[in-house]
Amino acid sequence: QVxxxxxxxxxxxxxGSLRLSCAASESTWGSYWMGWFRLAxxxxxxxxxxxxxxxxxxxxxxxxxxxxxxxSDRTDNTLYLQMRDLNAEDTAMYYCAAQPHVPVTSVxxxxxxxxxxxxxxxxxxS
Numbered sequence: 001q002v003x004x005x006x007x008x009x010x011x012x013x014x015x016g017s018l019r020l021s022c023a024a025s026e027s028t029w030g031s032y033w034m035g036w037f038r039l040a041x042x043x044x045x046x047x048x049x050x051x052x053x054x055x056x057x058x059x060x061x062x063x064x065x066x067x068x069x070x071x072s073d074r075t076d077n078t079l080y081l082q083m084r085d086l087n088a089e090d091t092a093m094y095y096c097a098a099q100p101h102v103p104v105t106s107v108x109x110x111x112x113x114x115x116x117x118x119x120x121x122x123x124x125x126s
Contacts, residue, residue: 020120040091058070
């Protein structure tokens with residue numbers, strides 16, 4: 001079972017950028033569907049971005065499309081989430097998740113994933 005650890009969160013002003021990283025305990029390239037999710041106080045967990053095992057296709061929530069990029073580095077078993085033009089609505093705890101197989105029609109549905117990191121906090125101030 002793959003272990004995941006996120007880092008890179010922090011506080012940033014609106015309009016700023018952050019890059020989150022998710023280090024995996026084993027190679028996920030070609031083996032795991034990966035995703036980034038976030039949970040804000042009083043809201044449901046939201047799927048933000050997803051990537052298929054070979055990195056050739058990505059998925060994004062409408063709320064972050066055009067601002068966030070997901071990528072996977074096969075050389076160091078790390079998943080990234082590049083976030084730009086951040087706003088207060090992006091404030092949340094961000095989690096990465098991995099699963100050997102996820103239906104392509106529901107990559108951003110959290111119930112499809114069984115392997116989760118502990119999260120990293122992102123706070124955007126206006």
